[in-house]
Every structure is written in C-alpha cells, then in structure tokens.
Amino acid sequence: MAASAAVTANYVLKPPPYPLDALEPHMSKQTLEFHWGKHHRAYVDNLKKQVLGSELEGKPLEHIIQNTYNNGDLLPPFNNAAQAWNHEFFWESMKPGGGGKPSGELLALLERDFTSYEKFYDEFNAAAATQFGAGWAWLAYADNKLKVVKTPNAVNPLVLGSFPLLTIDVWEHAYYLDFQQNRRPDYIKTFMNNLVSWEAVSSRLEAAKAASS
Amino acid sequence: MAIRSLASRRTLAGLKETSSRLLGLRSIQTFTLPDLPYDYSALEPAISGEIMQIHHQKHHQAYVTNYNNALEQLDQAVNKGDASTVVKLQSAIKFNGGGHVNHSIFWKNLAPVKEGGGEPPKGALGGAIDTHFGSLEGLVKKMSAEGAALQGSGWVWLGLDKELKTLVVDTTANQDPLVTKGGSLVPLVGIDVWEHAYYLQYKNVRPEYLKNVWKVINWKYASEVYEKECK
Numbered sequence: 001m002a003a004s005a006a007v008t009a010n011y012v013l014k015p016p017p018y019p020l021d022a023l024e025p026h027m028s029k030q031t032l033e034f035h036w037g038k039h040h041r042a043y044v045d046n047l048k049k050q051v052l053g054s055e056l057e058g059k060p061l062e063h064i065i066q067n068t069y070n071n072g073d074l075l076p077p078f079n080n081a082a083q084a085w086n087h088e089f090f091w092e093s094m095k096p097g098g099g100g101k102p103s104g105e106l107l108a109l110l111e112r113d114f115t116s117y118e119k120f121y122d123e124f125n126a127a128a129a130t131q132f133g134a135g136w137a138w139l140a141y142a143d144n145k146l147k148v149v150k151t152p153n154a155v156n157p158l159v160l161g162s163f164p165l166l167t168i169d170v171w172e173h174a175y176y177l178d179f180q181q182n183r184r185p186d187y188i189k190t191f192m193n194n195l196v197s198w199e200a201v202s203s204r205l206e207a208a209k210a211a212s213s
Numbered sequence: 214m215a216i217r218s219l220a221s222r223r224t225l226a227g228l229k230e231t232s233s234r235l236l237g238l239r240s241i242q243t244f245t246l247p248d249l250p251y252d253y254s255a256l257e258p259a260i261s262g263e264i265m266q267i268h269h270q271k272h273h274q275a276y277v278t279n280y281n282n283a284l285e286q287l288d289q290a291v292n293k294g295d296a297s298t299v300v301k302l303q304s305a306i307k308f309n310g311g312g313h314v315n316h317s318i319f320w321k322n323l324a325p326v327k328e329g330g331g332e333p334p335k336g337a338l339g340g341a342i343d344t345h346f347g348s349l350e351g352l353v354k355k356m357s358a359e360g361a362a363l364q365g366s367g368w369v370w371l372g373l374d375k376e377l378k379t380l381v382v383d384t385t386a387n388q389d390p391l392v393t394k395g396g397s398l399v400p401l402v403g404i405d406v407w408e409h410a411y412y413l414q415y416k417n418v419r420p421e422y423l424k425n426v427w428k429v430i431n432w433k434y435a436s437e438v439y440e441k442e443c444k
Binding site for chain 2: 034038039042079132133134135152153154171172173176177180181182
C-alpha cells in the first residue's frame with residue numbers, strides 16, 4: 001500500500017493499511033478499535049455534519065485545513081478537518097515490523113540534517129515527550145531540510161508551511177490503554193523502535209521534493 | 214543507613230535550610246503531593262479507583278516533581294541573573310505549577326456520596342447559582358456542554374468573579390489555572406477534562422464522564438470558598 005504525501009481523505013474514514021491487530025504487541029487491537037474506530041471516525045463524521053451546506057462542503061481536506069487555520073485563531077471546522085487528516089497520516093506512518101534505522105537516501109539526509117540517526121531519534125523523542133497536553137510530533141521537510149516539529153492539539157505542519165513526512169500522535173488517547181500509568185516515554189520509544197514505516201516517509205519525501213522543485 | 218532512617222524529614226530539611234543559609238543562598242519552598250481526603254475507590258462508580266490512583270500517584274505527582282525541578286532551576290537562574298533562562302522556564306512553570314494548583318483544587322472538589330458528594334449546594338452559593346444560571350440543572354448543563362466541546366486537554370470551571378460579584382463558567386487549556394482567564398476569578402469547581410481523567414473508564418465518551426462526575430462533586434467545599442470570598 002503506497003502512502004502518498006497528499007492525504008486527500010475527502011471525508012472518508014479510510015482503514016489503516018493493515019488489520020487492526022497487525023501492530024501488536026506494540027499497539028494493541030483494542031487501541032486501534034477505539035483510536036481509529038471511535039476517535040478518528042468521530043472527526044470524519046463531525047466534519048461532514050459541520051461543512052454540510054457551507055462553502056467548504058465537498059472541498060478537499062487540505063483546502064479546509066488551510067482555510068480554517070486562520071493564523072491560529074481557529075475557525076470551527078479546523079479541529080475536525082485537521083484531526084481527520086492527521087489520523088489518516090498517522091496510520092500510514094506505521095507498519096507491522098516497522099521501526100529502527102532507515103537506510104539509503106533517507107539515512108543520509110537524517111545524518112546530514114541531524115548529524116546522526118541517534119541525534120534525530122533524541123530530538124524526535126524530546127519533541128513528542130515535551131508537547132504539553134494534546135498534540136503531535138513530526139518529521140517535516142521545508143527549504144530542502146529535514147526538521148523535527150511539535151504541534152498542539154490538531155495543528156499540523158501543512159499550516160506552518162512545511163511538508164509532513166512522519167508523525168506520532170501524543171494525545172493521551174493514543175497511548176493510554178497500552179502504556180498505562182501515564183507512560184508516554186515508553187510509547188514513543190516503542191513507536192520509534194517498532195512501528196515507523198520508513199517506506200512511507202521515503203515516498204512522502206519524494207513527493208515533497210517534487211512539489212518543491 | 215540506620216542514622217538516616219532515624220533522622221526525621223524535618224531535621225533533614227532543617228539541615229538543608231541551614232547549609233543554604235551558610236552558603237548565602239535563599240532556599241526555595243518546594244511542594245509535595247497532597248493526600249486525598251478519601252480512598253481511591255471511594256468515588257465509585259462515578260470515577261473508578263483505578264483512575265483515581267493513577268491520576269493522583271502518576272499525573273499529579275509528575276506535576277509536583279517537575280514543578281519542583283523547574284523552581285530549583287528558576288532559583289538558580291534568578292540568583293545568577295540569567296534572564297534568558299528565567300524566561301525560558303516560564304512555560305514549564307506554568308504547565309507544571311498549574312497542574313499542581315488545578316489538581317489540588319480538584320481533589321477537594323470531589324467527595325464520596327456518603328460524605329455529601331453530589332448533594333446540591335445550599336445557602337449563598339445555591340442562591341447565586343439559581344440567580345445566574347436559573348437552576349443547578351442549568352449550570353450543570355452549561356458546564357457539561359463546555360467541557361465536552363473543549364478540544365484537546367483542559368478544564369471547565371465554575372468561578373466567582375470577585376470584583377463583579379458574579380458567577381462565571383469558563384474553560385482553560387492544558388493546565389492553565391482559572392486566574393489566567395481573569396485576575397479576579399476564584400475557582401469554585403473545576404472539572405478535569407484531560408483524557409487521563411476518564412479514559413480508562415469512559416474511553417472516548419467524555420459526555421458520559423461529565424454526566425456522572427456531578428454525582429461526586431463536593432458542593433460543601435465550593436460553598437465554603439464562595440462564602441469566604443464574598444465576605
């Protein structure tokens with residue numbers, strides 16, 4: 001299942017590109033059932049209701065996101081639209097048997113922009129761990145450079161002028177069932193070591209480079 | 214080892230205080246996790262014992278620990294005149310200090326049913342609620358709606374505006390205390406709507422948590438605060 005850089009979604013609850021139990025033991029079927037089946041579904045359903053009859057109805061998801069961000073003074077559809085986009089992007093950022101160090105061009109770029117994979121790991125880890133409250137941590141691409149970004153609530157790099165390449169959801173609902181007792185650091189480590197789909201990151205990077213040239 | 218176990222916390226604190234004074238350093242006031250005035254399971258079935266224990270021992274404790282760390286770093290930066298570090302520390306102080314402040318209030322906002330949890334407010338606060346919101350049901354409906362609609366993490370509050378002498382319902386994001394919404398606002402009842410406050414029991418159904426939490430709200434405490442501030 002090729003992951004594209006542009007997540008068009010168009011108000012469809014797309015299933016993850018693997019069965020709901022495929023990420024076990026690192027992310028449980030129960031978590032996927034709630035996180036995808038309830039949370040993500042609610043964002044999609046609520047977005048549909050929210051834009052019905054408005055000028056935003058039928059517009060691509062990215063259009064809604066860009067037009068309701070309003071420089072941080074968010075218009076009502078932003079949260080549902082961005083969260084629908086973010087979650088589809090998140091499922092496609094993971095794969096069974098994923099994680100660890102990438103190779104080839106991606107590794108070379110990480111080493112160029114972070115000095116080493118380990119330095120990237122630490123920076124991504126720190127961003128995910130220190131995002132106060134709900135939010136996301138990202139690997140993003142802008143001005144021919146890779147960088148780590150953290151965002152609150154539903155905000156994503158699209159509205160900050162960069163191309164998202166990888167994300168981890170750090171809202172509590174993402175890890176609260178599997179990493180009980182508030183163990184966000186363990187969740188982040190598990191994501192990095194066991195879940196990241198570097199294939200998805202690579203193909204998104206190609207699309208980002210093509211779009212920038 | 215034996216000597217250390219005999220030394221009381223107060224003695225050790227006294228030694229630290231003395232040595233700080235000898236070095237010419239002001240010692241700062243640090244904080245400890247307050248005990249709950251009831252057992253973890255005492256708020257069931259509205260809030261599970263599992264949630265209460267994790268919420269208190271993991272989440273609130275983390276805010277206290279991180280607040281103390283930030284305060285120590287702040288103290289050092291202030292003493293050194295390191296303005297950049299002082300400013301840099303503000304978000305950690307607001308977040309962790311706010312977390313400590315808010316949760317300390319929250320534990321007092323809750324009470325087991327057999328100790329009055331859920332009993333409607335009488336007296337001055339009861340009257341003020343009827344005046345401002347029509348009825349207690351009206352207030353509950355408004356707070357539940359605003360709590361459910363809050364995106365991300367935060368709190369929904371019933372507050373007293375000391376200056377205008379009115380009751381207000383408002384929300385704050387993350388761990389911002391109510392006072393960040395207005396210097397004259399005094400929190401009377403705060404309800405935590407971070408996912409950690411309800412997820413293990415109610416999962417994604419925050420409205421169900423908000424429906425049930427009112428059964429254990431300690432209106433006696435809210436009344437005491439209200440009457441004290443209104444003097």
